[in-house]
Amino acid sequence: MHNELKLTDMQTLESNKKTIQESTNTISLDLPDFTTDSYKDAYSRINAIVIEGEQEAHDNYISIATLIPNELEELTKLARMEMKHKKGFTACGRNLGVEADMEFAKKFFSELHGNFKIALEKGNLTTCLLIQAILIEAFAISAYNVYIRVADPFAKKITEGVVKDEYLHLNYGQEWLKENLSTCKEELMKANKVNLPLIKKMLDEVANDASVLAMDKEELMEEFMIAYQDTLMEIGLDNREIARMAMSAIV
Amino acid sequence: MFGLIGHSTSFEDAKRKASLLGFDHIADGDLDVWCTAPPQLVENVEVKSATGISIEGSYIDSCFVPEMLSRFKTARRKVLNAMELAQKKGINITALGGFTSIIFENFNLLQHKQIRNTSLEWERFTTGNTHTAWVICKQLEINAPRIGIDLKKATVAVIGATGDIGSAVCRWLINKTGISELLMVARQQEPLALLQKELDGGTITSLDDALPLADIVVWVASMPKTIEIDTDNLKKPCLMIDGGYPKNLDEKFQGENIHVLKGGIVEFFNDIGWNMMELAEMQNPQREMFACFAEAMILEFEKCHTNFSWGRNNISLEKMEFIGAASLKHGFSAIGLDKQPKVLTV
Numbered sequence: 001m002h003n004e005l006k007l008t009d010m011q012t013l014e015s016n017k018k019t020i021q022e023s024t025n026t027i028s029l030d031l032p033d034f035t036t037d038s039y040k041d042a043y044s045r046i047n048a049i050v051i052e053g054e055q056e057a058h059d060n061y062i063s064i065a066t067l068i069p070n071e072l073e074e075l076t077k078l079a080r081m082e083m084k085h086k087k088g089f090t091a092c093g094r095n096l097g098v099e100a101d102m103e104f105a106k107k108f109f110s111e112l113h114g115n116f117k118i119a120l121e122k123g124n125l126t127t128c129l130l131i132q133a134i135l136i137e138a139f140a141i142s143a144y145n146v147y148i149r150v151a152d153p154f155a156k157k158i159t160e161g162v163v164k165d166e167y168l169h170l171n172y173g174q175e176w177l178k179e180n181l182s183t184c185k186e187e188l189m190k191a192n193k194v195n196l197p198l199i200k201k202m203l204d205e206v207a208n209d210a211s212v213l214a215m216d217k218e219e220l221m222e223e224f225m226i227a228y229q230d231t232l233m234e235i236g237l238d239n240r241e242i243a244r245m246a247m248s249a250i251v
Numbered sequence: 252m253f254g255l256i257g258h259s260t261s262f263e264d265a266k267r268k269a270s271l272l273g274f275d276h277i278a279d280g281d282l283d284v285w286c287t288a289p290p291q292l293v294e295n296v297e298v299k300s301a302t303g304i305s306i307e308g309s310y311i312d313s314c315f316v317p318e319m320l321s322r323f324k325t326a327r328r329k330v331l332n333a334m335e336l337a338q339k340k341g342i343n344i345t346a347l348g349g350f351t352s353i354i355f356e357n358f359n360l361l362q363h364k365q366i367r368n369t370s371l372e373w374e375r376f377t378t379g380n381t382h383t384a385w386v387i388c389k390q391l392e393i394n395a396p397r398i399g400i401d402l403k404k405a406t407v408a409v410i411g412a413t414g415d416i417g418s419a420v421c422r423w424l425i426n427k428t429g430i431s432e433l434l435m436v437a438r439q440q441e442p443l444a445l446l447q448k449e450l451d452g453g454t455i456t457s458l459d460d461a462l463p464l465a466d467i468v469v470w471v472a473s474m475p476k477t478i479e480i481d482t483d484n485l486k487k488p489c490l491m492i493d494g495g496y497p498k499n500l501d502e503k504f505q506g507e508n509i510h511v512l513k514g515g516i517v518e519f520f521n522d523i524g525w526n527m528m529e530l531a532e533m534q535n536p537q538r539e540m541f542a543c544f545a546e547a548m549i550l551e552f553e554k555c556h557t558n559f560s561w562g563r564n565n566i567s568l569e570k571m572e573f574i575g576a577a578s579l580k581h582g583f584s585a586i587g588l589d590k591q592p593k594v595l596t597v
Contacts (some may be wrong), residue, residue: 163367
């Protein structure tokens with residue numbers, strides 16, 4: 001077409017050369033400088049969240065086993081895996097010469113962790129599984145998936161290994177909830193309404209630090225919604241039910 | 252299983268549809284919410300060919316809307332996530348509809364094979380461009396004589412001649428139709444010269460020079476809204492085939508003896524019983540659809556599980572003949588001037 005044709009209010013891709021150039025260089029352009037102070041500062045909190053998250057996941061799976069003792073062996077296996085992940089992520093921080101801000105991370109998880117503890121004391125297994133095996137696992141998987149694309153080579157390798165395991169954990173909670181859906185649906189919805197907004201809040205809280213690590217908030221949220229929606233679908237909820245549940249993340 | 256990846260024609264339209272489907276969380280959301288929305292498998296359908304074979308398929312809405320075109324990363328994610336969903340659902344052959352294939356091609360998404368824990372298998376996807384090109388050519392051959400244009404004497408201009416569909420249309424016109432003259436218009440001159448060499452025919456020209464000379468104009472490039480067309484300078488009668496996406500030609504070309512035809516749309520011989528084409532605003536949504544979508548169905552009917560249309564300038568005459576014959580066999584026909592779908596606006 002003519003050269004004088006201009007990009008207008010109806011944007012067309014064919015006229016959008018700049019983006020095409022951007023796309024061919026994505027891989028090298030998107031990687032941040034891992035050695036700057038600002039990167040390390042942000043990493044000290046993100047890395048701590050990950051380490052604390054894996055520790056709490058370990059503790060939570062051991063706790064969940066007290067509610068379903070016949071699953072002890074399987075849950076202990078999952079818990080052990082989480083400790084292995086914790087070690088891996090600790091090594092990632094050390095590799096960059098960063099000390100994890102564990103105090104920040106404990107505070108970061110405190111509200112969600114508090115809800116888990118209350119549910120555990122009441123013996124609300126569905127709520128415990130929703131928090132740990134659905135919400136936290138989906139949050140972790142989404143963050144790891146985004147991180148892999150922009151991580152330093154050492155952390156990238158570690159994280160790729162972790163993600164493979166995490167899908168198994170998501171699957172564990174999913175299977176139990178699927179089998180018991182008829183009896184646990186109401187509690188699942190209720191617990192979701194309380195806890196999904198916390199995930200959204202946590203995501204907002206780390207957005208700035210994440211962006212220093214070149215992790216885009218929009219992408220994190222989308223990855224979370226994909227993992228979350230996939231799990232709920234596998235559990236056996238229909239589109240409308242999932243839409244209703246996801247609403248809690250938006251308001 | 253066949254799959255169709257589509258999207259709404261505008262953000263407003265998308266919200267309205269989401270509300271109808273009960274996806275309240277995104278229906279109420281702003282564009283930022285839509286940018287984080289996962290792809291949705293909206294509908295499953297069973298389709299029976301004119302030969303009696305039955306196949307099953309799914310429609311996936313990528314949750315992309317044209318307003319996201321300026322957000323390169325978002326657009327890229329929407330396409331790749333929808334493709335991942337199609338593959339995870341075990342769909343054998345999925346067509347990339349609307350802007351999906353354009354984004355895939357222009358943003359060079361071939362380099363993004365790994366999506367989370369899924370390694371995309373390209374052979375499961377097709378742009379549907381071979382069928383679209385064949386349908387546009389058939390629309391030209393059938394409808395030009397109906398409005399008094401003799402193909403043997405006709406000058407045909409192809410706007411966007413170097414694109415995947417455009418070059419295939421040129422190839423077909425030169426080799427299969429006996430038209431009098433082919434005018435080729437495109438933004439980039441180098442590929443245009445290569446195409447002319449390959450075809451051993453056709454005249455390279457500008458849009459301004461081509462329009463007054465052409466009895467038939469095939470548009471396979473999106474037309475910017477600001478372009479001013481003087482319809483007095485057009486030949487009468489003239490046939491305009493709107494083969495681009497979105498289809499907005501009839502806003503520019505109105506007048507006596509100017510016939511605008513929605514290009515690349517087919518009609519199935521039977522009602523399909525789906526809601527998805529209502530979402531695409533077809534005039535007869537139970538039967539009409541984009542030819543690229545139909546290509547996925549045809550390939551599934553034929554058990555031809557391969558990325559039949561893929562990459563740029565790979566559409567041969569043989570492939571067009573194959574998909575055309577299969578299209579007719581299974582009950583598809585190109586829509587003509589008497590069957591005009593509503594305007595698809597963006």
